[in-house]
Amino acid sequence: xxxxxxxxxxxxxxxxxxxxxxxxxxxxxxxxxxxxxxxxxxxxxxxxxxxxxxxxxxxxxxxxxxxxxxxxxxxxxxxxxxxxxxxxxxxxxxxxxxxxxxxxxxxxxxxxxxxxxxxxxx
Numbered sequence: 571x572x573x574x575x576x577x578x579x580x581x582x583x584x585x586x587x588x589x590x591x592x593x594x595x596x597x598x599x600x601x602x603x604x605x606x607x608x609x610x611x612x613x614x615x616x617x618x619x620x621x622x623x624x625x626x627x628x629x630x631x632x633x634x635x636x637x638x639x640x641x642x643x644x645x646x647x648x649x650x651x652x653x654x655x656x657x658x659x660x661x662x663x664x665x666x667x668x669x670x671x672x673x674x675x676x677x678x679x680x681x682x683x684x685x686x687x688x689x690x691x692x
Contacts, residue, residue: 586646
């Protein structure tokens with residue numbers, strides 16, 4: 571990738587990171603003890619059975635969202651760090667350059683197609 575393409579990717583990752591953090595802040599609080607970790611806020615709609623049921627449903631959904639958002643944030647942070655230190659686009663398994671078309675589809679790719687396929691078969 572050209573330096574301009576890497577810069578655009580970096581900026582895109584930063585925008586996505588900001589959006590994910592905003593979404594997380596709607597359902598969780600930052601965990602002050604662990605960097606990058608959030609703690610879900612437990613909804614409290616009332617004491618009636620139907621309100622308690624809705625609390626459980628929303629809590630379950632928010633826990634899944636929290637995990638998904640945190641995983642995506644870690645991917646973004648790792649990708650941004652690789653761009654900064656010049657190692658972006660190299661397979662973590664075999665060190666070959668990852669195909670540029672693969673990186674455009676999934677910028678956080680850490681494996682080349684061959685290694686990714688091998689990992690899925692294992």
